[in-house]
Amino acid sequence: MNAALPVFSFRFRLARLGALVRREVRDQFRDWRVVLPLAILILFFPVLMNYAARLVINYVNQYGGNVIAQAIFPFLLMIVGFFPTSVSLVIALESFVGEKERYSLEPLLATPLTDTELFLGKVLASVLTPLCAAALGITAYLAGMYFLAGWFPPLALLAEILVLTVAHAACMVSAAVVISAQTNSVRAANLLASFVIVPAALLMQGESIVMFYRMYDALWWIIAGVIILTVIFLRIGLRQFRREELLSREVEEIRFDRMGSFFWRSFTGGARNPAEWYRRAVGPALRRTLPAVPWTAVALGFGAVVGLLLADRFPFPTGLLQLRDYRQNFLDSLGTLGFFTPGGTLQIFYHNAQAIFLASLLGGISLGIMGLVIMMLPIGIIAYATAILAHSGFAPGLFLLGLVLPHGIVEIPAMVLAGAAILRCGNCLLAKPDGRSLGQLWLQAIADWITVLLGVVVPMLLVSAVLETWVTPLVASWVMGW
Amino acid sequence: MIEALGLTKRYERVTAVDRLTLKVGQGEILALLGPNGAGKTTTTRMLAGILRPDEGSAKVAGFDILTQTEYVRSVVGVLTEQHGLYNRMRCGEYLDFYGALYGIPAAERKQRADRLLRELDLDVDSDAWLAEFSKGMRQRLALVRALLHSPSVLLLDEPTSALDPESARTVRNMLRRLRDDGATILVCTHNLSEAEELANRIAIIRHGRLIAEGTAAELRARMLGPAVFELKLAEASDDLEGAMGKLVEVIDRRPDGIRFRAADPRSANPEILRRAIRRGMKVVELREVTPSLEAIYLQAVAEEEPAALEGALR
Numbered sequence: 001m002n003a004a005l006p007v008f009s010f011r012f013r014l015a016r017l018g019a020l021v022r023r024e025v026r027d028q029f030r031d032w033r034v035v036l037p038l039a040i041l042i043l044f045f046p047v048l049m050n051y052a053a054r055l056v057i058n059y060v061n062q063y064g065g066n067v068i069a070q071a072i073f074p075f076l077l078m079i080v081g082f083f084p085t086s087v088s089l090v091i092a093l094e095s096f097v098g099e100k101e102r103y104s105l106e107p108l109l110a111t112p113l114t115d116t117e118l119f120l121g122k123v124l125a126s127v128l129t130p131l132c133a134a135a136l137g138i139t140a141y142l143a144g145m146y147f148l149a150g151w152f153p154p155l156a157l158l159a160e161i162l163v164l165t166v167a168h169a170a171c172m173v174s175a176a177v178v179i180s181a182q183t184n185s186v187r188a189a190n191l192l193a194s195f196v197i198v199p200a201a202l203l204m205q206g207e208s209i210v211m212f213y214r215m216y217d218a219l220w221w222i223i224a225g226v227i228i229l230t231v232i233f234l235r236i237g238l239r240q241f242r243r244e245e246l247l248s249r250e251v252e253e254i255r256f257d258r259m260g261s262f263f264w265r266s267f268t269g270g271a272r273n274p275a276e277w278y279r280r281a282v283g284p285a286l287r288r289t290l291p292a293v294p295w296t297a298v299a300l301g302f303g304a305v306v307g308l309l310l311a312d313r314f315p316f317p318t319g320l321l322q323l324r325d326y327r328q329n330f331l332d333s334l335g336t337l338g339f340f341t342p343g344g345t346l347q348i349f350y351h352n353a354q355a356i357f358l359a360s361l362l363g364g365i366s367l368g369i370m371g372l373v374i375m376m377l378p379i380g381i382i383a384y385a386t387a388i389l390a391h392s393g394f395a396p397g398l399f400l401l402g403l404v405l406p407h408g409i410v411e412i413p414a415m416v417l418a419g420a421a422i423l424r425c426g427n428c429l430l431a432k433p434d435g436r437s438l439g440q441l442w443l444q445a446i447a448d449w450i451t452v453l454l455g456v457v458v459p460m461l462l463v464s465a466v467l468e469t470w471v472t473p474l475v476a477s478w479v480m481g482w
Numbered sequence: 483m484i485e486a487l488g489l490t491k492r493y494e495r496v497t498a499v500d501r502l503t504l505k506v507g508q509g510e511i512l513a514l515l516g517p518n519g520a521g522k523t524t525t526t527r528m529l530a531g532i533l534r535p536d537e538g539s540a541k542v543a544g545f546d547i548l549t550q551t552e553y554v555r556s557v558v559g560v561l562t563e564q565h566g567l568y569n570r571m572r573c574g575e576y577l578d579f580y581g582a583l584y585g586i587p588a589a590e591r592k593q594r595a596d597r598l599l600r601e602l603d604l605d606v607d608s609d610a611w612l613a614e615f616s617k618g619m620r621q622r623l624a625l626v627r628a629l630l631h632s633p634s635v636l637l638l639d640e641p642t643s644a645l646d647p648e649s650a651r652t653v654r655n656m657l658r659r660l661r662d663d664g665a666t667i668l669v670c671t672h673n674l675s676e677a678e679e680l681a682n683r684i685a686i687i688r689h690g691r692l693i694a695e696g697t698a699a700e701l702r703a704r705m706l707g708p709a710v711f712e713l714k715l716a717e718a719s720d721d722l723e724g725a726m727g728k729l730v731e732v733i734d735r736r737p738d739g740i741r742f743r744a745a746d747p748r749s750a751n752p753e754i755l756r757r758a759i760r761r762g763m764k765v766v767e768l769r770e771v772t773p774s775l776e777a778i779y780l781q782a783v784a785e786e787e788p789a790a791l792e793g794a795l796r
Binding site for chain 1: 527530531532533534552553555556558560562564565566567568569570571575579580582583584585624627
């Protein structure tokens with residue numbers, strides 16, 4: 001009865017993957033909702049774009065604006081490639097969520113296929129058909145343009161548009177997988193798809209501007225950005241596309257009450273007073289945040305390096321730097337700026353808190369990356385200023401010792417901690433599964449972020465603001481002899 | 483062979499399966515009974531290497547469900563509650579696809595599929611679209627899919643629920659044949675008579691916990707106490723209960739008969755017959771009243787005293 005055990009060799013896995021991809025592709029070709037739009041986009045759309053190009057040529061020929069035509073042709077080429085790839089989003093949603101909705105996923109999960117094989121098979125099948133359609137559409141458009149206007153794009157530009165087309169498809173499919181893991185019905189997935197369609201439309205508009213201005217080099221940066229985004233989405237998708245997660249998630253609706261109670265438990269740690277809160281919530285939250293600290297420190301260090309490099313590239317005109325003016329009546333001048341007053345302290349605290357709020361906001365929508373960029377700015381500025389002063393013959397060590405260190409000793413660690421908490425909020429989606437749902441991980445990370453912020457960062461910023469307004473000026477005056 | 487030890491699975495606040503320990507030997511069918519939400523599906527998903535238990539361990543056909551899931555899945559045939567066929571596929575394509583996923587050589591796939599379709603009386607063309615299959619045909623095709631790779635362990639969720647009596651008998655006969663060939667079979671079912679007819683042993687779970695396990699006879703004895711007998715007379719008699727004395731526990735009386743529990747029927751029943759005949763009663767029959775599996779099941783699930791289920795025995 002017992003069959004001989006299959007050998008899970010690479011070739012065997014590849015054969016399984018091939019079977020999966022073939023089935024998915026065959027299924028697409030039997031679905032008129034996929035075939036019809038793709039047929040239109042291959043057969044009619046390139047002709048329509050050729051016609052549009054013809055109209056442009058006729059129009060610009062009247063006024064001698066050949067440059068416009070030269071910008072329009074590559075743009076239309078990109079459009080012809082982009083439209084079929086947008087179908088990949090529909091295919092991916094249907095492939096991932098449709099399978100769940102029709103209960104055909106479980107028999108598939110019961111086979112020896114691994115999660116990664118299943119994921120890759122579905123991703124490949126989702127991009128394959130639209131990419132072939134895009135290639136056919138591009139070929140038809142290029143043929144039409146060649147015979148119509150004798151135009152063929154430079155090979156570098158053609159390569160750029162082909163890579164961009166592949167990157168678009170891969171990015172949309174990988175984003176669709178992330179969406180698919182959050183829902184059990186195609187209807188809900190289609191609603192959530194707006195989170196992909198709207199940014200994709202905005203990206204397309206940005207790319208159109210780049211194409212019109214013929215900044216083809218800049219297009220490579222966009223391609224790099226789209227590829228990075230795709231890799232991030234694929235990582236999240238791989239993390240979520242696990243049979244455990246797929247079969248466990250049987251509740252469709254969002255339960256705000258449960259989310260709220262989970263968040264509150266994570267935030268308070270069940271503490272009844274502040275001392276207990278520090279012990280039961282702040283301590284553990286700090287421990288969970290600590291692994292992100294080295295990454296934040298590296299990012300801030302990178303910010304300093306960028307500041308130093310920029311100082312070399314954009315030196316401050318030496319004539320404008322009149323340090324003598326600051327030396328005279330240094331403390332009196334600071335007094336008029338609000339230093340040595342509680343109001344000044346609050347102002348500095350408010351400024352720093354604002355920066356952290358902005359970093360959190362941006363970090364929340366960019367997997368923590370933009371949050372770190374905001375945190376890098378002040379460090380970059382300090383490094384820039386130190387280098388400029390050094391160029392002007394001023395001892396940089398004295399500047400750092402007098403004007404940065406007295407409050408920076410508290411403020412910089414506070415920034416690092418805040419940055420680490422923001423980074424963790426973003427990258428918790430990329431972390432290895434540990435039995436908790438994605439929502440739970442995210443809520444936990446947000447609760448930790450608020451806990452670390454209120455319990456540690458805010459008090460540190462307050463101390464730093466006090467030091468900056470009351471102590472730093474005195475130390476600076478003493479160190480530098482002003 | 484299936485050996486599960488302390489399997490536990492939790493979903494957020496719900497413990498779907500709670501320290502479940504069970505064993506199904508080679509050439510044995512175990513029927514897993516339990517109310518909806520008892521944890522049957524979660525149990526089969528864990529044993530099939532689809533879900534990972536939070537605690538406990540299990541070996542399926544000698545493979546560890548925690549560390550050798552890919553091997554577990556390659557030797558287990560699973561019939562899911564929802565058959566989940568692809569409507570835009572043809573019958574032959576569908577079976578060929580699953581055969582390829584299990585690594586069956588291309589030449590062998592069709593042979594195996596045709597044989598299984600024949601054995602399950604599924605007389606369909608391999609070009610037939612699955613969208614056109616009836617419910618019963620879909621169920622039998624799903625079973626063919628589960629058997630395609632000749633699995634040594636079968637985990638079947640309601641294998642005959644959508645079938646007409648004739649098809650259900652065909653499936654049951656096939657399962658018996660597979661068992662006789664040495665397959666290990668776990669059947670989740672609500673069809674109690676099927677469970678009794680098919681299974682060597684029965685396990686009842688509730689709230690994810692195993693509450694009863696054994697052969698039907700063992701469960702009867704354990705859960706419903708001593709065997710129940712019925713003595714029937716040709717004519718009504720007032721003296722029947724008196725004839726019983728204190729030999730047995732009377733549980734139901736009628737003018738022309740009586741039902742009683744006998745802890746030791748070998749000695750009690752001949753004595754009762756002797757006394758009845760001595761008192762001139764015309765005995766029509768004395769037979770054992772076999773309580774249905776339903777009574778055992780209700781007893782186990784309701785967690786009630788046997789007395790509360792006397793009605794089910796009458």
